[in-house]
Amino acid sequence: MIFLYSTYNELIKIALKPRSYLGLAAITGLVGIILFALKADGMSMISFVTASFEQTLRFEGEVLNGNLVAFIILQMLIVHIPLLVALVTGDLISGEAAMGTLRMLATKPISRRQLLGSKFLAGGIYTLLIVIWLGVLAVVVGRWLFGPGDLMVLNSDGLVILQENDVLWRYAGAFCVAFFALLTISNLSICLSCFSDNSIGPIVSTMAIILLFTIIGTLDVPVFDPIRPYLFTTHMASWRSFFEDPLPWESIRNSLVILTLHHVLFVTVALFAFNRKDITV
Amino acid sequence: MSNPIVSIKHLSKYFGNFHAVQDVNITVNQGDVYGFLGPNGAGKSTTMRCMLSLIQADKGSIELFGKSIQNHRSAILSQVGCLIEKPDFYKYLSAFQNLQIFSRISGKPSTKKEILAMLEFVGLEGREKDHVSGFSHGMRQRLGIAQTLLHEPELIVLDEPTTGLDPQGIIDMRNLILRLKNEQNKTIILSSHNLSEVELICNRMVIIHKGKSIVEGDVHALLNEEEQIIRLQTTSDAMPALLGLLHNQGSPIQINDNSVEMSISKEQIPNLNIQLVQAGIPIFAIEAKRKLEDYFINLLAS
Numbered sequence: 001m002i003f004l005y006s007t008y009n010e011l012i013k014i015a016l017k018p019r020s021y022l023g024l025a026a027i028t029g030l031v032g033i034i035l036f037a038l039k040a041d042g043m044s045m046i047s048f049v050t051a052s053f054e055q056t057l058r059f060e061g062e063v064l065n066g067n068l069v070a071f072i073i074l075q076m077l078i079v080h081i082p083l084l085v086a087l088v089t090g091d092l093i094s095g096e097a098a099m100g101t102l103r104m105l106a107t108k109p110i111s112r113r114q115l116l117g118s119k120f121l122a123g124g125i126y127t128l129l130i131v132i133w134l135g136v137l138a139v140v141v142g143r144w145l146f147g148p149g150d151l152m153v154l155n156s157d158g159l160v161i162l163q164e165n166d167v168l169w170r171y172a173g174a175f176c177v178a179f180f181a182l183l184t185i186s187n188l189s190i191c192l193s194c195f196s197d198n199s200i201g202p203i204v205s206t207m208a209i210i211l212l213f214t215i216i217g218t219l220d221v222p223v224f225d226p227i228r229p230y231l232f233t234t235h236m237a238s239w240r241s242f243f244e245d246p247l248p249w250e251s252i253r254n255s256l257v258i259l260t261l262h263h264v265l266f267v268t269v270a271l272f273a274f275n276r277k278d279i280t281v
Numbered sequence: 282m283s284n285p286i287v288s289i290k291h292l293s294k295y296f297g298n299f300h301a302v303q304d305v306n307i308t309v310n311q312g313d314v315y316g317f318l319g320p321n322g323a324g325k326s327t328t329m330r331c332m333l334s335l336i337q338a339d340k341g342s343i344e345l346f347g348k349s350i351q352n353h354r355s356a357i358l359s360q361v362g363c364l365i366e367k368p369d370f371y372k373y374l375s376a377f378q379n380l381q382i383f384s385r386i387s388g389k390p391s392t393k394k395e396i397l398a399m400l401e402f403v404g405l406e407g408r409e410k411d412h413v414s415g416f417s418h419g420m421r422q423r424l425g426i427a428q429t430l431l432h433e434p435e436l437i438v439l440d441e442p443t444t445g446l447d448p449q450g451i452i453d454m455r456n457l458i459l460r461l462k463n464e465q466n467k468t469i470i471l472s473s474h475n476l477s478e479v480e481l482i483c484n485r486m487v488i489i490h491k492g493k494s495i496v497e498g499d500v501h502a503l504l505n506e507e508e509q510i511i512r513l514q515t516t517s518d519a520m521p522a523l524l525g526l527l528h529n530q531g532s533p534i535q536i537n538d539n540s541v542e543m544s545i546s547k548e549q550i551p552n553l554n555i556q557l558v559q560a561g562i563p564i565f566a567i568e569a570k571r572k573l574e575d576y577f578i579n580l581l582a583s
Binding site: 002005006008009012013016017018099100101103104105106107108109110111115276278279280 | 330333334335336337354355356357358359361363365366367368369370371372373374378382383385386387388390428
């Protein structure tokens with residue numbers, strides 16, 4: 001019962017902290033700008049991409065429709081969402097330590113395991129809300145403004161065209177995988193938060209790790225080949241697999257396994273560190 | 282035989298090479314108002330933090346209510362209310378919301394009515410909706426006390442509770458502690474730099490110095506309350522006569538231009554007063570000095 005109370009406390013704190021709304025406001029603003037840009041000048045952008053196919057293919061109907069807009073938004077923003085997630089979750093332990101409230105919480109009859117668990121759960125719920133909000137703005141508002149239609153996706157294998165009635169479930173799957181990947185960021189930043197007594201450190205450290213792993217993942221250097229498949233950043237974009245035809249289930253499953261291992265690692269390290277942490281501030 | 286609520290034996294804690302606490306032994310009995318004294322950096326806060334499992338002891342045993350804090354942490358802390366160091370709260374939340382947050386995980390969640398009553402009890406009525414960011418240190422201290430008492434704990438641990446309070450607040454706090462002891466038989470551990478406060482409120486005390494508990498026991502026994510240090514104030518002209526009269530009463534311990542301090546038994550004080558009047562020595566003040574201050578300074582010096 002005390003775990004549920006503590007989780008409720010954490011959600012209340014997130015809900016009433018102004019910083020929590022930065023992420024939602026940033027997403028709203030960025031999606032708004034993208035939607036405005038696509039509405040104003042989207043066709044010329046699309047023509048730039050489709051020009052190379054127009055000698056062999058003829059496009060009928062609205063290529064620039066709500067489904068494509070949602071895909072573009074997802075593609076552009078999913079890179080920035082980790083920062084918005086870490087901004088709140090990286091602060092969950094270290095921010096309390098900096099404020100002195102961690103000392104107050106730790107003298108209450110809640111075990112440190114439960115306290116940390118409630119923070120992981122609250123961080124996960126916040127991440128889910130961010131993903132849902134992005135989904136609402138990208139898919140719902142995108143389709144409302146641009147209308148439905150077949151989705152045309154350009155990937156490494158070529159052009160994939162997905163029927164309108166075959167798209168929504170793919171978005172649902174893509175957002176689920178995107179949430180699972182972002183949950184890794186949430187767990188990583190909370191884990192780092194256990195080692196710090198200031199709120200900025202874990203946020204910056206999380207971004208530094210993401211940057212480092214992304215660079216390792218994109219550098220075409222053979223020495224990194226053995227570790228690349230095991231970096232969580234390699235699997236951050238696995239949501240895109242839902243827009244391939246046929247669906248690469250093996251690849252999706254592999255990504256989910258690697259991300260799950262990261263979740264377990266971050267939670268275990270955090271539990272170990274937090275249980276032994278001397279609260280001296 | 283008193284019932285020990287807190288029993289700390291051979292407690293030691295290192296921070297790297299620094300020995301913060303060394304072989305500290307403390308026993309706090311049911312109903313005690315227990316003073317925790319020592320200069321800054323003596324190890325008082327480290328001992329309190331170990332007692333509340335905020336930091337892990339390297340050696341020794343800590344038992345509260347007869348149970349080890351390591352093995353029965355949650356059960357023990359549900360009976361403890363504490364305010365360690367300064368009262369820190371969520372500045373973006375109101376006083377009421379802050380109390381709600383801490384109450385929910387106290388093991389005995391309080392109702393809205395109980396929280397409002399507690400805010401009134403500590404003198405913060407009408408401020409429940411105000412954000413803590415706008416509170417003065419004294420108001421936060423009061424909110425900290427409210428947080429400490431809200432779940433009606435058996436053991437109350439207060440670290441410098443009068444810091445930042447105005448004179449009336451200090452008197453209120455002193456009365457509150459005495460009420461908790463006398464009316465509710467609560468056990469209270471009080472860390473303070475204010476020696477006269479400890480002397481007035483506490484029945485038992487420990488003095489910690491350089492990480493070690495150098496003295497522990499009954500305050501009145503330690504201070505030898507049969508003897509009283511008094512200060513007599515007169516004029517410079519009357520000083521020789523005063524010293525002459527006091528010569529028969531005991532040895533003055535400090536002589537200034539127009540005042541004398543001396544140790545005297547309590548029974549002798551009325552008699553001395555009569556003799557001073559009969560001798561026609563003008564006396565402007567007879568003050569009883571607090572003994573703990575001298576005791577504390579002498580002990581640390583030795």
